[in-house]
Amino acid sequence: MMENTIYNRFKQIAASQPDAIAIVENGRKITYSQLDSLADAITTLFPKKHAGRVGIVMNHGIEMIASILAVLKSGAAYVPAEPSFPPDRIKFMMEEADVDFIIVSPDVKPETGATPLLEIAPGLKAEGNTDNATVVEISPEGTAYILYTSGTTGKPKGVVINNRNVCHYADAFEQEFHTAPGDVMLQYSVCSFDIFVEEVFTTLLNGATIAIPPESAKSNLSELMKFVEAHGVTIISGFPYLLLDMNKLPEIPKSLRLLISGGDVLRGSYIDRLRETGVEIYNTYGPSETTVCATYQRCDNIQPLDDGTFPIGHEIKDVEIMIMNKKMKPVKPGGRGEICILGEGVGEGYLTTVPESANFTTLPDGRRVYRSGDLGYRLPDGSIAFLHRKDDQVMILGKRVEREEVENVINAIDDVEEGVVEAYVDSQGLSYLVGYIVPRYARFSFRRLTEKMKRNLTPFMIPEFFIQMKSLPLTPNGKVDRKALPKVFKEGQL
Known part of the structure; x- marks a missing residue:
């Protein structure tokens, strides 16, 4: 069955609104049906047999998103890296993940040893080129992607997330933020960070539009805001430092309805002016190991805590958080302890055995839990306050x-x-x-x-x-x- 897989969910959206815009860039756009056809066309270029992991080292754009969908459609998992990453780091990631080949943009030539490259250039014709498109049975438990994060061994470690994890997160995101056709999400994050997962899949699996700015805009706030205004962007999800920069602007684009902060502590001083614009602002929390976010907290309508930070909020749909002591026992109400995450978002673990693998464990009742390594406590209203890491x-x-x-x-x-x-x-x-x-x-x-x-x-x-x-x-x-x-x-x- 293909139920509850990323590509099947995307296919259903494409069938229900084929002419809706899926992605816009400067001067380019593509509908859902065209994006589906382009993904089909890309799968026809894949080797007839491959083991199930494909590298993605591409410039951000329509072809990159289509290539990711093509990998997922073929039943494989994608392993992303930015072209700007250090060459030895890219090589290590692709070799450890044992990718069969790496999809690249025409001007990207990573040092990959014997691993073959598949170049996808802008303008690839989708029409009349999909008869041989790969058709496979995809499992919800099948790996969707492997993201590499910093590791204690001195080498990055690969976090394994499956299709069911991502589809669950798309549902949880929609339940909280009501993403729907007409919304436009800014694609601002690098592909190796889980904010990218949020930008792409909560958008395409809920019928909205992705807006991809030029690289020059990512380092120029004025240019970025002009892009947001020109393309009617309604949602921006990013690090708190982006909100901090936007907070200094005399005004923000009127199209925006939602700003989401994640990846680090959100402080009241970062958004004191933004809170007066009428835009909803959220603080979010969740390690890559638990599929993007595990908690949400709306911040534009509350005051920060005494230390100037905002809480990380309540659990999202079908996720549970327990504050545990060193012996993995729940602390008393309001007590400080480690933030431990259970439920649909918990990923498969790491690609290889690393010291951090012990953070994925099982409770006596059989439930899988991820020990985040972050310390926090419950506030009287049940929301969670983040304190700091317990390690280095x-x-x-x-x-x-x-x-x-x-x-x-x-x-x-x-x-x-x-x-x-x-x-x-x-x-x-x-x-x-x-x-x-x-x-x-x-x-x-x-x-x-x-x-x-x-x-x-x-x-x-x-x-x-x-x-x-x-x-x-x-x-x-x-x-x-x-x-x-x-x-x-x-x-x-x-």
Whole structure:
């Protein structure tokens, strides 16, 4: 059966509203029926036999979304990476996921060793080219995608999410936000983050329209807002820093009805002016391991907590959250503990065995639970307040970073004798990384160091500041004394 799978849900929408616009870009648009036909056409280019995983390393656009749908239609799972990612990181992801081939844009040529590339260029003709389109039986439990996040082993780890997880999330999103034909969702996120999943699938599986801005607009707020206005965007989902930037504008596009913040803490100061516009604003929470979000909290109509942050809210449809102690027992009402997530959103786990696999566990009653590693507590109204991580993981620009992964990369570089990474918080409550380096050689080049780091780490994972040390301070038992490291203050902190 193909029930409750991503592609079947999309096919049903395409059949019910074939002429509705599915995707718009600058100067381009495609209807649901045309997008379905384009996905069919792309599947005809696939190898006759493939094991079930396909890489996606493409520029954002109609062809990228169609290629993802084509992979899902063929019964396979997609493994996404941005073309701008470090070459060694892309290579590692694709090799570990054992993809059969990688779909690329014409100007994208990742270093993939022996893995073949399939180039999909704009303008591929869908009409009359779909007789040989792949037709397979898709299971709701079949893997939909594998997202790579930072890992404690020094290598990224692949999170496995199935079709049922995504379809459930599309239903939960619609129940809360009433997404429907006429809505236009901005596609702003990178493809390797789960906000992208929210942008694409909660839109296409509910009959709305995706609007993809040019790359230049993603780094230019004025240009981005002009795009939003021109294309009638009604929903933006992004990191709190995007809302913080929008909060500084004299006005925002009148088409907007909903702003969704996720990926990091949302503070009252980030949206104090936006709260006066009449737009609904939500704070959301959920690790990639639980399929985008597990909780929602509307914020434009409430006041922040005493620490200036907003709660992460109540559980979404068919999700349960328990606040547990170290022994995995529920804490007393209002007590602090680890946020543990149960229900339809919990993913399959990790692609390979990694230390974090222990975070997927089973309760005595047989229910699967994901231990988030985040600490929080219930408020009197039943909503949840987020406190902080219980480990060394930090959020940089809304993306999870394991300090240990960054440290491992630094210490694998020949020029480095020793290196550690510390995280600090600036005056706006945003985390930043500082690298402390003991050079191996007298003639040490930080430029060469960062060039080598860029081979394995995405830009947000590279420390914002570096300090050259003669030696690292140690505790009496011989460990690095992180409290004794010289702190780097950003402007406005003193």
